[in-house]
Amino acid sequence: MIVTRFAPSPNGPLHLGHAYSAVKAHDLARAAGGRFLLRIEDIDGARSRAELADEFRRDLEWLGLEWEEVPAQSTRLDSYEAAARDLMARGLLYRCTCTRAEIEALEPTIGPEGLIYPGTCKGKAFDPSRPSALRLNIEAALAETGPLEWEDERAGVVTADPRQFGDVVLVRKDAPASYHLAATLDDAADGVTLVTRGADLVFASHIHRLLQALLGLPVPRWHHHALLVEADGRKLAKSRRSGERGYGLAEMREAGEDGRIVAEKLRLDQIPHGISLSRYPPDGT
Structure with missing residues (x-):
């Protein structure tokens, strides 16, 4: 159906x-x-x-x-939190305290959704006094899944290319989940x-x-x-x-x-x- x-x-x-x-x-x-x-x-x-x-x-x-x-x-907040905990436990998320102004100051490249985060906080200890978002480590995620495809009724079979977005935010500083995480789970x-x-x-x-x-x-x-x-x-x-x-x-x-x-x-x-x-x-x- x-x-x-x-x-x-x-x-x-x-x-x-x-x-x-x-x-x-x-x-x-x-x-x-x-x-x-x-x-x-x-x-x-x-x-x-x-x-x-x-x-x-x-x-x-x-x-x-x-x-x-x-x-x-x-x-549905519990489901978003559970998914984030799971991804964090597997080493696929990291905390990011960068503001948009700080990211712009680094002159990052531009992707389909705007600025591509350059990974400044990846692998670093974060300052707990600053608000933080949770970002998806794209390279670690793809190493776990391998190549992926999806089917579009207009375009046919499409090869997934999430690298073009960089490490996207899955849990926002000001909300319990980003659009990406919430819509996918829902x-x-x-x-x-x-x-x-x-x-x-x-x-x-x-x-x-x-x-x-x-x-x-x-x-x-x-x-x-x-x-x-x-x-x-x-x-x-x-x-x-x-x-x-x-x-x-x-x-x-x-x-x-x-x-x-x-x-x-x-x-x-x-x-x-x-x-x-x-x-x-x-x-x-």
């Missing part, structure tokens, strides 16, 4: 890009007689707002989608078989495939869909307040627009409100 999910964070209102992703995941599951799940990813500290999760449910109902809700991330716990998300997250799948191998988790398939972009080519994003500038689902809903019509236009790639569809990255890798 195909199981997909939509997993928004309640740190800002949803926009048309979220709607596109939710409709894709919903329809892929329904077409195969599968299940479409809603998971609230609410471990982003003070930025997470419970009232927004209620707005998200109203947004999905307005779009005409049906879903099963699974436990929110805030109820998808396994929820039985997700088809991870459906935007093409901007295709790179994260390289890290998630590595974590699945390290933690003995089932391996889903992935479906990375196109992105909705504005006239300047930049994707809709909460960081750009896209949910509050005419593209927000709550805005549209409160203005009296018909959500089912909006959803149907998204299905047909007839994007409303002057937004266009980007095929980036064109090959899904």
Whole structure:
């Protein structure tokens, strides 16, 4: 059975890009007689707002989608801690006290997700008086797993290349887990078989495939869909307040627009409100 999910964070209102992703995941599951799940990813500290999760449910109902809700991330902290303890005991994590400014001062190389951490804290004693994150020692992890692959519905079989990210953070200084660790564990716990998300997250799948191998988790398939972009080519994003500038689902809903019509236009790639569809990255890798 195909199981997909939509997993928004309640740190800002949803926009048309979220709607596109939710409709894709919903329809892929329904077409195969599968299940479409809603998971609230609410471990982003003070930025997470419970009232927004209620707005998200109203947004999905307005779009005409049906879903099963699974436990929110805030109820799963024990599983993140257990996984981190396991990886730490195996020598695959190390503490890092570096700030972003300190990393930038080292003029590190740039990878798909931004700065590549140069490993400053690796193998060094850390200062317990400073906040620390836990980073994954990529080379040690790959020595344990060997070569890995994952399957994308658009790109086919992809060779995992987590080295391009450097030693990523798995437990943040300000949160009990990073996106990489939490989403990987949650998808396994929820039985997700088809991870459906935007093409901007295709790179994260390289890290998630590595974590699945390290933690003995089932391996889903992935479906990375196109992105909705504005006239300047930049994707809709909460960081750009896209949910509050005419593209927000709550805005549209409160203005009296018909959500089912909006959803149907998204299905047909007839994007409303002057937004266009980007095929980036064109090959899904």
